[in-house]
Amino acid sequence: MSGAQKIAVTVTAVVPLNDLVTRFEFRRTGGGLLPTFSGGAHTVVEMRDGDTPRMNPYSLMSDPMDQTSYAISVRRDDVGRGGSLFMHNNVAVGDEMVISNPVNLFSLDLRAKKQLFIAGGIGITPFLAQIKQMERLGGRWELHYTCRSEALGSYVDELTTQHPNEANVYYDDQDQRIDLKALLDGQPIGTHIYVCGPKGMIDWVRNTAAAEGWPREGIHYEEFLAPQSGKPFEVKLAISNKVIQVGEQESLLEAMERSGVDAPYLCRGGACGQCETRVIDYTGNFIHRDHWLDDAEHASGEKIMPCVSRFEGKTLVLDR
Amino acid sequence: MSKFEFPTSIISRPVYGTLEPRDGSAHLMIADATGAQAILDVATPDMMAKAHIIYIPKGAEFGHRLRALNPAQYYEGPSYAAAEQRIAKAFGDAKMGLQVYLSGSEGVMGQAQHAAMQAGVPHTAIQTEHRGSTARRMQCVHCKGITEDVATDPFQCSHCGLHLFVRDHYSRRLAAYQGVNIDAEDPGNVPEAKGIYE
Amino acid sequence: MTLQFNDETFRDDYSFHNSDRALKRFPFPFHEDSYMYSVNMEQHQGGPADSIYEKRFDVDEHYVSEMRDRAMVLADDPLRCQSLPHMTLAGWDLLELIMVSKSEDYPDLFELHRDGDQWRWVNKPMGIDDSFTFLDEATLPYGPMEYITRQTQGDFCVLDQRDDNLWMDAGTITTQADWSLDFDLGMNFFEWHAPVPMAHEKGIFVRALKFLLNIQQGAPARRLNWTLTVNPLLDTSPENYHKWGIQKTSMTPETVGAKQHLRVELQTFFRLPRSNALVFPIRCYLCSFQDLTKTPKWARRLHRVIRDLPDELATYKGFIDNRPMMLDYLSQFDDGLPTSLGIWPDLDTEPALQKRLI
Numbered sequence: 001m002s003g004a005q006k007i008a009v010t011v012t013a014v015v016p017l018n019d020l021v022t023r024f025e026f027r028r029t030g031g032g033l034l035p036t037f038s039g040g041a042h043t044v045v046e047m048r049d050g051d052t053p054r055m056n057p058y059s060l061m062s063d064p065m066d067q068t069s070y071a072i073s074v075r076r077d078d079v080g081r082g083g084s085l086f087m088h089n090n091v092a093v094g095d096e097m098v099i100s101n102p103v104n105l106f107s108l109d110l111r112a113k114k115q116l117f118i119a120g121g122i123g124i125t126p127f128l129a130q131i132k133q134m135e136r137l138g139g140r141w142e143l144h145y146t147c148r149s150e151a152l153g154s155y156v157d158e159l160t161t162q163h164p165n166e167a168n169v170y171y172d173d174q175d176q177r178i179d180l181k182a183l184l185d186g187q188p189i190g191t192h193i194y195v196c197g198p199k200g201m202i203d204w205v206r207n208t209a210a211a212e213g214w215p216r217e218g219i220h221y222e223e224f225l226a227p228q229s230g231k232p233f234e235v236k237l238a239i240s241n242k243v244i245q246v247g248e249q250e251s252l253l254e255a256m257e258r259s260g261v262d263a264p265y266l267c268r269g270g271a272c273g274q275c276e277t278r279v280i281d282y283t284g285n286f287i288h289r290d291h292w293l294d295d296a297e298h299a300s301g302e303k304i305m306p307c308v309s310r311f312e313g314k315t316l317v318l319d320r
Numbered sequence: 321m322s323k324f325e326f327p328t329s330i331i332s333r334p335v336y337g338t339l340e341p342r343d344g345s346a347h348l349m350i351a352d353a354t355g356a357q358a359i360l361d362v363a364t365p366d367m368m369a370k371a372h373i374i375y376i377p378k379g380a381e382f383g384h385r386l387r388a389l390n391p392a393q394y395y396e397g398p399s400y401a402a403a404e405q406r407i408a409k410a411f412g413d414a415k416m417g418l419q420v421y422l423s424g425s426e427g428v429m430g431q432a433q434h435a436a437m438q439a440g441v442p443h444t445a446i447q448t449e450h451r452g453s454t455a456r457r458m459q460c461v462h463c464k465g466i467t468e469d470v471a472t473d474p475f476q477c478s479h480c481g482l483h484l485f486v487r488d489h490y491s492r493r494l495a496a497y498q499g500v501n502i503d504a505e506d507p508g509n510v511p512e513a514k515g516i517y518e
Numbered sequence: 519m520t521l522q523f524n525d526e527t528f529r530d531d532y533s534f535h536n537s538d539r540a541l542k543r544f545p546f547p548f549h550e551d552s553y554m555y556s557v558n559m560e561q562h563q564g565g566p567a568d569s570i571y572e573k574r575f576d577v578d579e580h581y582v583s584e585m586r587d588r589a590m591v592l593a594d595d596p597l598r599c600q601s602l603p604h605m606t607l608a609g610w611d612l613l614e615l616i617m618v619s620k621s622e623d624y625p626d627l628f629e630l631h632r633d634g635d636q637w638r639w640v641n642k643p644m645g646i647d648d649s650f651t652f653l654d655e656a657t658l659p660y661g662p663m664e665y666i667t668r669q670t671q672g673d674f675c676v677l678d679q680r681d682d683n684l685w686m687d688a689g690t691i692t693t694q695a696d697w698s699l700d701f702d703l704g705m706n707f708f709e710w711h712a713p714v715p716m717a718h719e720k721g722i723f724v725r726a727l728k729f730l731l732n733i734q735q736g737a738p739a740r741r742l743n744w745t746l747t748v749n750p751l752l753d754t755s756p757e758n759y760h761k762w763g764i765q766k767t768s769m770t771p772e773t774v775g776a777k778q779h780l781r782v783e784l785q786t787f788f789r790l791p792r793s794n795a796l797v798f799p800i801r802c803y804l805c806s807f808q809d810l811t812k813t814p815k816w817a818r819r820l821h822r823v824i825r826d827l828p829d830e831l832a833t834y835k836g837f838i839d840n841r842p843m844m845l846d847y848l849s850q851f852d853d854g855l856p857t858s859l860g861i862w863p864d865l866d867t868e869p870a871l872q873k874r875l876i
Contacts, residue, residue, distance in 0.1 A: 005736050035735055038794040064792060101736040107794040109680055110604035113440050133792075137607060137653075185345070189414040190440020213344030213417040215445035217681050266732060274732050332705065332712035442681075461698055461756045464597070482760055489713055493704035500756055504763030505839075 006046070007034065011095045012069060021122060021154045022088055025062075025071045029096055033067035037102035039130030040194075040222070043070065044100040044268060049086045052250075053258065056083040057268050059125040059196075059222075060102055063132040070099070073154060075122040080226055081249050103266050106196070106222035108133070113190030115141040118178070118205055120197020121148065124155060126222060127196065131163070142166050144183065146197070149173040180208050194220045223271070223291070227251035230287065230310045236317045237261055238280055252306035261320055263306065270308035277304055277318050284313010324454055327517070333488040334426070336450040345417030347371040348410055349391075350432040352400070354452040355424020356382030362421065363389045372410060374403055376428060380452075400428050407432060411439035423449040427457035427468055430495030443492055454517060458486055459496040466496055472513040474502045483510045520626065523582040523643060529590075534750035536809055540579055544805045545570050545782045546813075546861050547742040551822040553831075555717045557726045562740035562786050570784060571740070574619040575670060576801065577627065582643050584671050584693075584752065591692040591753050592668070597700040598755070599664045601676070601688035608676050608688060609663030610653055611790035612797050616666050641669055663688055672784075672801030675699075677707075677730075679794055684730060686710050687795075693752040693802045695745045695781065696759070696836065715830045733796060735789045742861075743783040743800075745835045746844075750779055750804045769840060774847045775808035778840070780820070807847060815858060815868040817851035824848060 009026035016022045028034055037060055047054040058072035077084045091097070106126055108115060115134065117127045124145055134141045143163070147153035149171055159167040170176040193214070195205040202221045209219050229249050236243050237256065246255040253275055256263045266272040270290030279302055288298040290305035297303050304311070304318070326336075339362040347367050349359050356375060360382070363371070372393040375386055383396050397403040420436050422429040429448050436446050455469040465479025473486040477499065484499030491498070503510050526533045536544070565571025570578075591598055601609055617639055621630035629640035635652040646669065650657035658665045667674045667690035676688035683706045691699035702710040707727045708718075717723060733739055747754055748766045769777050784801040811817035825845055832838040853872040858864050 036791040037735070038792055041794075101734055102791070103734055104794045107679070110607065110678070110793065111440070111602075184416065187416040189411065189416055189418060191416050211343060213342060213419055215442045217442040217444065218416070266734065272732065273728065330712040331718065332709040459701070461701060462758075462760055464700070487713070489701070491701050491703075491705065494701065498698070498701055498756075501760040501763070504760045505766050507764065 006098045006100060009034075009070070009097055009099055011091055011093050011097065013071075014091065014093055017073065017154045018152050020152060021073050021075050023061075023071055023073045024087065024091060025069050026097070026099065027069050034070055035101060036067055037064045037129075038104050038107050039064050039133035040106035040108060040126045041102035041104035041129070042106075042126075042267070043072070043102055044265075045072070045087070046098040046100075047083060047086050047091075049082060049090070052082075053254070054081075054083045054086060055254070055257075055268060056087075056226075059106075059129070061125040061128040063136075064129050065132070065136055073122065073125050077226070081229060083226075103272075105267055105272055106194070106220060108194070109192045109220070111190070112192040113140070113188055114192070115139065116183075116187065116191055116193045117141060117143040117145075118193060118195040118197070118201070119143065119145045120195075120201040121146070121152075122154070123195075123197035123201075123222075125196075127194070128155060130194070131159075131166075142168070144168045144170070144178050146170040146172060146176075146178060146201075180205065181212070184209060184212050184214065192218050192220060194222075196222045199223055223269075226269070227254070227308050228289065228310075231312055233311045233313070233316065235311070236315070237320045238317055239320055246310070251308065252304070252310065256306060256320060263320060265307060268307045270305055273305075275305055275307050277306055277320055278302065279304055279316070280319050281315060281317040282311070282313065283315045284311060286311055324450065324517075326450070326454075329488040332490050334430070334448070334490055334492075336429075336448045339421050339423060339447050339449045341367055342419045342447070344419035345370070345415055347419045347421065348374075348414070349421040349423075350374045350403075350407065350428070351422070352376040352424035352428040352452070353378040353380040354382070355422075355428070355449070356380065356386055358423035358449040358451055359421065360385060360389070363391075365390075368392070374407060374410070376400055376403060376424075400431055404431075404435075407435050411435055411441075414439060420446045421449075422446060424451050425453045425455065425469075426450065427455070427495070430457055430490075430492070433492060434495045437492065456486060456516065457496045458484070458499045459491070459494050460484055460499045462501060466494070467499075470497075470499075471515060473516045474510055474513055475499060486516060521577065521581075521643075522579060524579045526580070526583045528583070528587045528750055528752040532749050532751075534580070534583075534804065536805055537579055539568075541805065541809055541812065542863070543569055543578075544810070545742055545784055545803055546810070546816050546819075546863070547744040547780075547782050548819050548823050549861050550859060551819050551857055552826050553823045555720060555722050557722060557729060558741045559726075559729055559739045560741070562738040562788075570801075570803070573623040574738070574786075575616055575623070575672075575799070576784070577620070577624055577643075577671065581671055585644060585669060587752055588668060588690075588692045591755075595757060598692050598757075599667070599690040600699060600703055601661055601663050602704065605663070605676055605678060605688035605793075605795065606655065606661065608678070608790050608793035608795035608797070609661055609666075611792050611795065612674065612676060613662040613666040614652070615788060615790065615797070616670050620670075644669060664690060670799075672799045675798040675800065676790075677796045677798055679731065679796055682731065683707055684727065684796060692755075694755055694800075695743075695783070696754050696756055698756045700757075713834075715834050716828070730787055730796060733787050733789050735791050738786055738788040740784060740786045743785055745781050745783075746837045747779045747781045747804065748777055748840070750806070752802065752804075766836070766840065769843060771843060771846060774840075774843050775811070776806055778807045778844060778847075779804045780807070780810060807844070811848070811851045813863045813865065814851075814870050815864055817848070817871070818853070818855065819857050821845070821848035821852040 008029040010029045013025035042057045042059045062071040074087045076088045240261045244259045266274040273292040287310040289308040368391045371391040373391045375396045455471040458470040459466045460477040463480035467478045482501045485502040487498045489498045570576045617630045620628040631638040638649045640647045673691045677684040678687040689699045782803045
């Protein structure tokens, strides 16, 4: 488990927005205020899918200053491992769930002279909270948001009505594209870019900005990897003195948790470094998928990030 | 001209590199004295078409060669203080994509770096190359007075008169090294001053 | 129990003193008979009753006098409290954290009444009753960080988190172990620790930073640090070193027990919710050698730690010149018996001194 207390919540609203995205709202079970948070923060939602525990991170999209309720929006992933499907198919108003304290790995640089938000699809959610924060505390911002189509444009109406001068929306099916080079050109010094969306979009923004001479520190991005399925494998946990099996559809981190082994985590998406685990011995190959370890560390065989990375081979002994 | 090799030190002490051309929407280059040589080494015609050079000669004679690079804007001034308002305006008007190149003494590079950071340029994105004087800009931690061109250690504060040990601890915000009283525990026992790198 | 606040000074006549209760709860920092740097972090989720760990922000008998000393330091040198412009939100976070914690933990001393953004804060020990609008700086006499840290014991570093580092971008520092906020303001974690010897090579700061970056809301952490100070002087700043440094040479074998103080920092770390900044309170506890040696286990251990500390650390902590005198004094209280592990005094189980005082 991770150190902080979990929060018991009750689902107070389930609002389908379109064919793919549904919003879930939570209040604290039994009443009381929820913690405030900073725009860009996520919460890890725990699900009990029959015998399978699932924990998925979702960006908090509600007003960070509003302590009465939290909201997340979940995009249904029909080919994923099932967390989003569970949310869509099984979670109803009145259900009691457990969520983590907010954690922010995508926070605003409050020194910025201007915040430039670039969103793709469901990547809009952290910006919804950041925009509310900017509106409350002041500061220049601008949003460029691409959606597949008007029908799938989550929160477009709300954004363009409330922020007609700041919000710019682009529809793929109408061949509308962000002219990124033109957008970057002429931004005042001290502008920071935030990008959340598919990996291709993040890479495009980072590479284009770098080519235009933008500093690395001025480009912020959030890319949560969902753990991918893979071949089952066996792991020996040296400290706990247990041998566990990692199933096809679960991550190593989830398998440890299922076996009652205490394992720290924050993002569950290969980004934060919290679950980094030392490898004691191995015969086989690692399938590293995280953003945390560098190439040399990946090659060394000395560390693994159990939230997203897997293993194929005969023996794997971990320091857990 | 050979460059001074600074001895390795604590992490807060700045480390200087060698200027290299980078892609960018504009290039702001600030140098003093023999720092001009680093600009001459890195300049390309493409870069000069979008370059603003601010040069403080301090008696060195590189002005005509810098001007001959034909930068979009060229300024030569007698001191950093004289150039300060112009530098502030240049950063204030700047757009993202600006590349910053600093060369010369630690004092001038430090102050220009501070101006760039105030405008919103991360310090890691600012290129620096040390040339010429190894004298330091130093703040007396006691009276807060800043003294330029401190070359010896210990050094008597030019503002309050305390004898100071010149530390390697450096503040980018103040663009200065720290000076701390050396004889506080044994008044009057001040070692003989010698060059900082002697 | 109701707290009685001492009327005492941390300068000039040094009337600072610890009651028996304060001695009993003093945070002795050595868990074994030797000392070396370590990250030594643990969760800050309460502790034994009446220990300094019990509350989120410990309030003790020195509170009112420490706040008076802080006001004097800030009047002399306002640069001891600074906040870069982007840190104002973190200041409000800190104000909220402290007001909520203190009003919940010490309801007889502090009250917080909230009606939306309209807040009323009552600090009975300091005679303060202020109403203000949360997030509106115009309604407070100082910025939010300065306002609340003028009413809270300990120094406060407020650290911005960005680029996988922590940045010392705000703070109120009047009881520091010889470092300057004004100079270090704006530095990152490695830079402001740059002058600390040996720890960089040991990778201490890399590990500590990694831990701190991941501190979560609702999961504060803590550790102890220590140094030595001659006289119960809170303001051991570099700014005033030319004034207080001479005091280090004023000890004699007769006065060392009374003048030499162990200075222990309880460092805590809290994630601040609205700003995602981290606040790092550094709470200073002072105890004279003569008071510490009343506890047999601590007396034995203090002697061994001071004796065996590497010269580099003794130099960095500023007591290498006085170490022989301290050891002469402390050796009287060390009979060579083994000590129990852990920091607690273990008065019921640890034997009294086995040889007679000379």
